[in-house]
Amino acid sequence: MLFADSxxxxxxxxxxxxxxxxxxxxxRLYAIERGDSAVxxxxxxxxxxxxxxxxxxxxxxxxxxxxxxxxxxVIDECGYAAAPVPLAASNVAADLLSRRPGFAGDVTKIAxxxxxxxxxxxxxxxxxxxxxxxxxxxxxxxxELRQVPFGNRAAVVLAPLRVDGDxxxxxxxxxxxxxxxxxTLDRRDFAHLRFDGDASxxxxxxxxxxxxxxxERCDALFTAFAVVETAGMLQRVLEMTVEYISQRVQFGQxxxxxxxxxxxxxxxxxxxxxxxxxxxxxxxxxxxxxxxTREIWLAKHWAIRAVERTxxxxxxxxxxxxxxxxxxxxxxxxxxxxxAVRAGGMGEMVDRTLEPLGVAAxxx
Amino acid sequence: xxxxxxxxxDEFRRDFSAxxxxxxxxxxxxxxxxxxxxxxxxATVAFWRRLGIDGYFGLGWxxxxxxxxxxxxxxxxxxxxxxxxxxxxxxxxxxxxxxxxMWIGSEEQKREYLPxxxxxEIEFSIGYTEPEAGTDLASLQTxxxxxxxxxxxxxxxxxxxxxxxxxxxxxxxxxxxxAPKHRGISILIVPLDAKGIEVRPLGIMHGGHTNIxxxxxxxxxxxxxxxxxxxxxxxxxxxxxxxxxxxxxxxHLERLFDSLCAxxxxxxxxxxxxxxxxxxxxxxxxxxxxxxxxxKTASMVANGQVPxxxxxxxxxxxxxxxxxxIAEALQIVGERALVRAGCAGGFTDxxxxxxxxxxxxxxxxxFGGGSNDIQRDIMAGHGLGxxx
Ligand SMILES: Cc1cc2nc3c(=O)[nH]c(=O)nc-3n(C[C@H](O)[C@H](O)[C@H](O)COP(=O)(O)OP(=O)(O)OC[C@H]3O[C@@H](n4cnc5c(N)ncnc54)[C@H](O)[C@@H]3O)c2cc1C
Numbered sequence: 001m002l003f004a005d006s007x008x009x010x011x012x013x014x015x016x017x018x019x020x021x022x023x024x025x026x027x028r029l030y031a032i033e034r035g036d037s038a039v040x041x042x043x044x045x046x047x048x049x050x051x052x053x054x055x056x057x058x059x060x061x062x063x064x065x066x067x068x069x070x071x072x073x074v075i076d077e078c079g080y081a082a083a084p085v086p087l088a089a090s091n092v093a094a095d096l097l098s099r100r101p102g103f104a105g106d107v108t109k110i111a112x113x114x115x116x117x118x119x120x121x122x123x124x125x126x127x128x129x130x131x132x133x134x135x136x137x138x139x140x141x142x143x144e145l146r147q148v149p150f151g152n153r154a155a156v157v158l159a160p161l162r163v164d165g166d167x168x169x170x171x172x173x174x175x176x177x178x179x180x181x182x183x184t185l186d187r188r189d190f191a192h193l194r195f196d197g198d199a200s201x202x203x204x205x206x207x208x209x210x211x212x213x214x215x216e217r218c219d220a221l222f223t224a225f226a227v228v229e230t231a232g233m234l235q236r237v238l239e240m241t242v243e244y245i246s247q248r249v250q251f252g253q254x255x256x257x258x259x260x261x262x263x264x265x266x267x268x269x270x271x272x273x274x275x276x277x278x279x280x281x282x283x284x285x286x287x288x289x290x291x292x293t294r295e296i297w298l299a300k301h302w303a304i305r306a307v308e309r310t311x312x313x314x315x316x317x318x319x320x321x322x323x324x325x326x327x328x329x330x331x332x333x334x335x336x337x338x339x340a341v342r343a344g345g346m347g348e349m350v351d352r353t354l355e356p357l358g359v360a361a362x363x364x
Numbered sequence: 365x366x367x368x369x370x371x372x373x374d375e376f377r378r379d380f381s382a383x384x385x386x387x388x389x390x391x392x393x394x395x396x397x398x399x400x401x402x403x404x405x406x407a408t409v410a411f412w413r414r415l416g417i418d419g420y421f422g423l424g425w426x427x428x429x430x431x432x433x434x435x436x437x438x439x440x441x442x443x444x445x446x447x448x449x450x451x452x453x454x455x456x457x458x459x460x461x462x463x464x465x466m467w468i469g470s471e472e473q474k475r476e477y478l479p480x481x482x483x484x485e486i487e488f489s490i491g492y493t494e495p496e497a498g499t500d501l502a503s504l505q506t507x508x509x510x511x512x513x514x515x516x517x518x519x520x521x522x523x524x525x526x527x528x529x530x531x532x533x534x535x536x537x538x539x540x541x542x543a544p545k546h547r548g549i550s551i552l553i554v555p556l557d558a559k560g561i562e563v564r565p566l567g568i569m570h571g572g573h574t575n576i577x578x579x580x581x582x583x584x585x586x587x588x589x590x591x592x593x594x595x596x597x598x599x600x601x602x603x604x605x606x607x608x609x610x611x612x613x614x615x616h617l618e619r620l621f622d623s624l625c626a627x628x629x630x631x632x633x634x635x636x637x638x639x640x641x642x643x644x645x646x647x648x649x650x651x652x653x654x655x656x657x658x659x660k661t662a663s664m665v666a667n668g669q670v671p672x673x674x675x676x677x678x679x680x681x682x683x684x685x686x687x688x689x690i691a692e693a694l695q696i697v698g699e700r701a702l703v704r705a706g707c708a709g710g711f712t713d714x715x716x717x718x719x720x721x722x723x724x725x726x727x728x729x730x731f732g733g734g735s736n737d738i739q740r741d742i743m744a745g746h747g748l749g750x751x752x
Contacts, residue, residue, distance in 0.1 A: 185720040250500040260737040315727030325567030347637040
């Protein structure tokens, strides 16, 4: 056991930290937040060149072939930098495609940056990402998908759908679907997609129980990476706050000298540290046995609460400076609050935890 | 003990709501929503003038200043109804400046400003905070030096909210640098068009902006002094008590709660899961606590007492509850609640506001108007008598 980065992971972390810091400095993030800039196709191609869009899909299927835990380090650093790039979606898509015979070509295209493939995550949510969901009836494909990551520029989205009444999971081409930009709390590039086109747009990857398992894998991975990304954000918020209270002088001394403020900083440490290790531990269990998703839901549950606490405490300690649009804290508190809602909310995590234990809700 | 809420106040709330139904136009709502509940436009100003003329801004003012002479509970009810409907109020002008002027203003100041405030013809912006003086406000350094019949002001303020559209500054300045820090502060009324004032925007995360303001040899006549020289700190802290009671933290939370219930009851909504039900019940219990404690504080003032630790208790409980409930509301509504105003597929509350915007706004009360940790100190000191 080693609760620390391996040498390999330390190297990945170093590379990713330097890259994101260089490429997504605060000024650029503010511009994106204002809507004056966006993550461009060229930015995504750069991620492809780094090999980060299909990190852990097997090498023989065209992916990077590294371990899931190693891939998570890149996503962790993406959170640390608050870089609004759809790394998690792309990596989950590559993983899912790599597991279906006949779809390996798609993984190669993801890895090379030719085709951006996203996922419709959190489809179990009430009124969540899937909206009404997709239905293929005979020759028509209809329905909508809400808040698809990078949905404005993606070429394909992986999504559950119903084909003639049966469950399926498919790679859906986005040619001709209507795309509305969804400006959200976290100012990532999300789009609301509306379909009314030919059923051939959907290439079915699996049906029936297999489709369900694929959907489950999609949600589990997407949620696990969301928690890892959150861990990166919490870490940065912790460091930013510690730095701030060490410098900010009130009543003739740094705020960090007041016991109340020290205790609050310690609370931030507890949140960041616990989310980090529960996230990686959950992902490790999943990496060892992909039926073992339990800790993923528990980690997300905890992360949602940690985000809420960190939001309050970091803003309290920062005072007015922290809500300024020329100070980076808000980029983090907004993005992590959005991630807390995405990739499975509290209600879903409670159900996912209790259902397998046979603890059912009271019948009314 | 007597907990009966005066029947006349219930009646007032009903009548005032009906009155608002008659004067709140779709243009006004549109202007408020489009500005992100931040800046006021022509429809808002017209709305305020109407409220002023119809006597609502002066409800609690003594008759000698053209007011209605009603108890503080009317003010409380007025603000409650306005806040529930998310209608803007010129908060600092009405709750900070006006009561302080009535209390210690010169006759000339009262004649000059009060009637205009009552008719919503002028607005004030508060200039207390400085880059180096936030929580430790009494260490403020902006100087006002007496020069014959004038004060000459030099320095810098930050978070001077509304200074880009107000008419006057209610400015805290240091008039005696030799005295202990709480004893050398004065309040001046400074017209924003005075020479030497520069106002620069400072963006904030919930939209719009506050300001940084610079003062370079700004001259105001000595008649701009409010009350006595060097007594400013006492006025500022006393005024906070007026403000706290007039403004209740509860209506925002009730609106949030009612909006969630309405959404869950609406046709086509799937029945809420267990977590949502438990969370809603907790919200209801929290709101009940705040409602009762809010009434307690307001009734103390109505009975001539000054709530000290009581005000702190209410402030800490309410703004922490608020931040938590907004995060929970986002969880309950799900991804739709993340969509910003004006975009398809979003969710708005009963007043047309989004939860995501409310989340972005929620940090401010945690540290503004006296940081929560200072409030805890007040409870320990004033409330429990614990020595430092
Ligand atoms: C949107 C907005 C509008 C505003 N509008 C106005 C306005 O119109 N006019 C005006 O004058 N001001 C205004 N303010 C300023 C506001 O009143 C200040 O932000 C507030 O007083 C806190 O000061 P600060 O931001 O400098 O925080 P700091 O003083 O830096 O304090 C930050 C945190 O440090 C901690 N801390 C500080 N001292 C102690 C201590 N002794 N013990 C323990 N912990 C401590 C607390 O957690 C505190 O919250 C506004 C601010 C905002 C954000």
